Amino acid sequence: MNDVPKLPATDQPVSERVRARIREAGRRFNANDNIADFIAPGELEALLDEVAGKMQGVLESLVIDVANDHNTRDTARRVAKMYLNEVFRGRYTASPPTTEFPNAEGLNELMIVGPITVRSACSHHFCPIMGKLWVGVMPHERSNLIGLSKYSRLAEWIMSRPQIQEEAISQVADLLWATVSPNGLAVVMEADHFCMHWRGVKDAGAKMVNSVMRGSFLTDATLRREFLSLINVGQRGADAGPLPLCQPVGDAAPRAVGRVDPRAVAAEQSPPRRHRPPLLLRRRLHPGAGGRSRRRLRSLQRHRP
Numbered sequence: 001m002n003d004v005p006k007l008p009a010t011d012q013p014v015s016e017r018v019r020a021r022i023r024e025a026g027r028r029f030n031a032n033d034n035i036a037d038f039i040a041p042g043e044l045e046a047l048l049d050e051v052a053g054k055m056q057g058v059l060e061s062l063v064i065d066v067a068n069d070h071n072t073r074d075t076a077r078r079v080a081k082m083y084l085n086e087v088f089r090g091r092y093t094a095s096p097p098t099t100e101f102p103n104a105e106g107l108n109e110l111m112i113v114g115p116i117t118v119r120s121a122c123s124h125h126f127c128p129i130m131g132k133l134w135v136g137v138m139p140h141e142r143s144n145l146i147g148l149s150k151y152s153r154l155a156e157w158i159m160s161r162p163q164i165q166e167e168a169i170s171q172v173a174d175l176l177w178a179t180v181s182p183n184g185l186a187v188v189m190e191a192d193h194f195c196m197h198w199r200g201v202k203d204a205g206a207k208m209v210n211s212v213m214r215g216s217f218l219t220d221a222t223l224r225r226e227f228l229s230l231i232n233v234g235q236r237g238a239d240a241g242p243l244p245l246c247q248p249v250g251d252a253a254p255r256a257v258g259r260v261d262p263r264a265v266a267a268e269q270s271p272p273r274r275h276r277p278p279l280l281l282r283r284r285l286h287p288g289a290g291g292r293s294r295r296r297l298r299s300l301q302r303h304r305p
């Protein structure tokens with residue numbers, strides 16, 4: 001934040017002032033858009049007060065005795081704080097800083113980061129979305145390199161907004177593409193949608209898998225297949241097959257949305273496994289090797305961002 005002038009206090013709700021600035025600038029303010037540039041110093045606290053007041057009205061309309069029920073007396077403010085300062089923080093705060101390093105060594109290795117844990121809420125019901133994200137980067141000599149933890153921070157900034165998974169993964173890909181300027185970028189997200197578990201069809205096993213492939217991952221089917229098989233090694237064990245339905249369907253349709261992976265469903269029903277730290281897979285072109293088929297697995301190391 002920013003150089004938005006602080007306005008004198010008025011009776012006008014602060015959300016109206018913020019909305020007016022966004023409209024003036026001709027910008028969009030959908031649930032998964034970031035509006036930090038339009039919030040003046042001190043206004044986030046005023047927004048929190050406004051949301052708490054409206055939330056109190058929701059509880060009253062639900063005929064909950066907020067005056068006498070000790071459990072819900074402060075719920076409105078707790079929910080407002082949770083929305084603005086935690087789960088939807090990515091709407092109201094500027095992008096986390098990233099230090100970008102030039103690719104001085106001219107690295108042209110495929111790098112895979114993941115699984116990164118992602119948390120969000122669906123725009124439709126505000127129910128949680130919990131999932132994993134894998135990123136594959138094929139740099140070229142003009143790419144920027146960013147620290148591994150920055151992949152998590154940038155993904156978190158995008159995901160801590162009300163989202164739908166198809167748009168979230170595109171926003172993650174756009175941001176990484178702009179930040180890293182790679183030769184190719186692959187992003188795969190697999191997530192549980194609690195609006196399917198808790199309500200609606202109440203299907204506890206369903207997951208959604210989708211992918212975005214850009215640059216060399218879109219044009220080079222071998223590279224794409226290798227990325228998809230390597231993220232399987234990281235997540236599901238070497239004997240697991242590829243993620244179904246997450247491969248692009250030709251160049252005209254770079255994104256494809258999958259639904260249910262039966263192995264993921266089986267894993268979901270088995271006892272919880274020990275938390276796996278994110279895995280970094282790194283391959284490097286064999287010196288003097290002619291083609292992608294000569295690449296070898298250079299190192300496989302666990303990494304904690």
Ligand SMILES: [Zn+2]
Nearest residue numbers: 122124125195
């Ligand atoms: Zn939903």
